[in-house]
Amino acid sequence: MTIIGKLDLRTFLRNATVFAVALLVFELGTVGLAGCNQARSLSRSAEVVQPASPGSWKATIVSDGEPGESLVVSGTIYAPDGRTPLEGINLFVYQTDATGRYTTSGGDNRNTRIHGSMRTNAEGRYEFRTIRPGSYPQSRNPQHIHAYVSGPGYPEYWIDEYHFNDDPFVTDEMRGKAEKGKMSSILTVTRGADGVWRGIRDIKIERCSRNCTGR
Numbered sequence: 351m352t353i354i355g356k357l358d359l360r361t362f363l364r365n366a367t368v369f370a371v372a373l374l375v376f377e378l379g380t381v382g383l384a385g386c387n388q389a390r391s392l393s394r395s396a397e398v399v400q401p402a403s404p405g406s407w408k409a410t411i412v413s414d415g416e417p418g419e420s421l422v423v424s425g426t427i428y429a430p431d432g433r434t435p436l437e438g439i440n441l442f443v444y445q446t447d448a449t450g451r452y453t454t455s456g457g458d459n460r461n462t463r464i465h466g467s468m469r470t471n472a473e474g475r476y477e478f479r480t481i482r483p484g485s486y487p488q489s490r491n492p493q494h495i496h497a498y499v500s501g502p503g504y505p506e507y508w509i510d511e512y513h514f515n516d517d518p519f520v521t522d523e524m525r526g527k528a529e530k531g532k533m534s535s536i537l538t539v540t541r542g543a544d545g546v547w548r549g550i551r552d553i554k555i556e557r558c559s560r561n562c563t564g565r
């Protein structure tokens with residue numbers, strides 16, 4: 351190879367690297383860097399459908415007519431002893447739409463298009479109504495719903511995403527690592543005669559030692 355040939359190759363490789371990095375940044379930005387890495391962005395989305403309503407133990411986090419299969423998730427949040435239901439614990443959730451997209455404009459994961467907040471009642475209960483999220487486009491990423499918990503004496507942290515036991519993209523490894531029973535992050539979902547999917551997940555809160563958000 352001539353010197354000119356080597357220089358051309360070097361230039362080509364450099365340009366190709368820059369292009370690849372730019373493409374990666376673009377992909378993460380559109381699919382949801384804020385989604386899975388839990389990172390925060392300063393940008394704000396203008397596509398909020400449902401404002402956070404942290405005062406109620408129940409929330410509907412999609413508008414009427416949101417495309418997708420209806421889903422209701424409920425459960426109880428317990429103290430670290432795993433037995434005492436806790437009142438006043440905040441649960442914040444956000445997810446993709448049925449096509450696997452968070453938002454078309456990217457941005458703050460507190461402000462993704464489909465999100466909502468609840469606060470547990472005297473029985474420690476929470477419930478949210480939504481639609482089943484889609485996998486990220488052209489991916490084998492399982493359907494999932496992100497979630498944070500916090501409350502008096504419990505600084506905020508994020509917990510394992512909600513997954514679905516009937517999702518073929520949930521791996522055996524994921525199933526093996528997940529808690530069992532109602533504490534499992536992999537929801538056992540059933541579809542009622544009304545066409546609504548339902549799943550239960552109880553949560554044992556902890557004083558965050560990992561995944562802390564600093565809030």
Ligand SMILES: [Fe+2]
Pocket residue numbers: 382385386494496
């Ligand atoms: Fe995500």
